Amino acid sequence: MYIPAVFARHRDSAIxxxxxxxxxxxxxxDGPTHPLSDIAGKLNHESRMPLVVVDLNSLAQRxxxxxxxxHLRVRGAYLWMMTYIExxxxxxxxxxxxAERMISPYHASLSDADLLDILxxxxxxxxxxxxxxxxxxxxxxxxAEIEDILGDLxxxxxxxxxxxxxxxxxxxxxxxxIADEYPSAMPFPVRGIIEIPGVEFExxxxxxxx
Numbered sequence: 001m002y003i004p005a006v007f008a009r010h011r012d013s014a015i016x017x018x019x020x021x022x023x024x025x026x027x028x029x030d031g032p033t034h035p036l037s038d039i040a041g042k043l044n045h046e047s048r049m050p051l052v053v054v055d056l057n058s059l060a061q062r063x064x065x066x067x068x069x070x071h072l073r074v075r076g077a078y079l080w081m082m083t084y085i086e087x088x089x090x091x092x093x094x095x096x097x098x099a100e101r102m103i104s105p106y107h108a109s110l111s112d113a114d115l116l117d118i119l120x121x122x123x124x125x126x127x128x129x130x131x132x133x134x135x136x137x138x139x140x141x142x143x144a145e146i147e148d149i150l151g152d153l154x155x156x157x158x159x160x161x162x163x164x165x166x167x168x169x170x171x172x173x174x175x176x177x178i179a180d181e182y183p184s185a186m187p188f189p190v191r192g193i194i195e196i197p198g199v200e201f202e203x204x205x206x207x208x209x210x
Contacts, residue, residue: 005052051077069097
């Protein structure tokens with residue numbers, strides 16, 4: 001299933017949507033902005049499905065900010081939020097909104113112990129491995145192979161994961177390996193779509209174009 005995604009920012013008492021580019025792991029709004037209402041024309045209203053809303057405020061500031069969560073209203077979709085979750089307390093605060101699932105960078109969590117606390121609280125949390133220059137990002141900016149981090153998360157008990165390709169640097173060969181070994185890992189190329197012959201994922205996140 002292809003899951004649409006939008007990049008949202010709360011500014012001047014309004015939520016706007018835009019494309020982004022990444023400076024390492026930090027998303028930066030790019031190009032023209034669009035009102036949140038523009039998403040309505042991009043959704044399939046015949047069948048309610050997930051919509052990923054990427055919280056640019058929290059991801060840019062590197063701490064959970066409730067501005068988007070408080071003001072976000074999208075009819076006709078199951079909301080999945082991608083925001084910045086460090087601890088179980090952040091997850092409690094985030095789920096005060098109307099999101100069905102929460103996605104957060106793996107490197108945002110303070111420790112593996114905190115991740116396990118989060119898993120104990122909710123199985124609706126999805127850790128995301130950010131890829132920069134073809135490598136996965138660990139805490140404190142350390143790098144590792146993407147598949148090694150996915151393996152660590154699977155060992156912790158996370159069935160559903162996400163791989164955010166921030167700069168379109170993940171090779172076809174690596175996507176093939178991830179699809180074979182971690183088919184429930186959702187690819188999220190921030191500019192475009194993953195289309196590799198013979199490669200299938202259970203779900204893929206695809207940015208909405210305006």
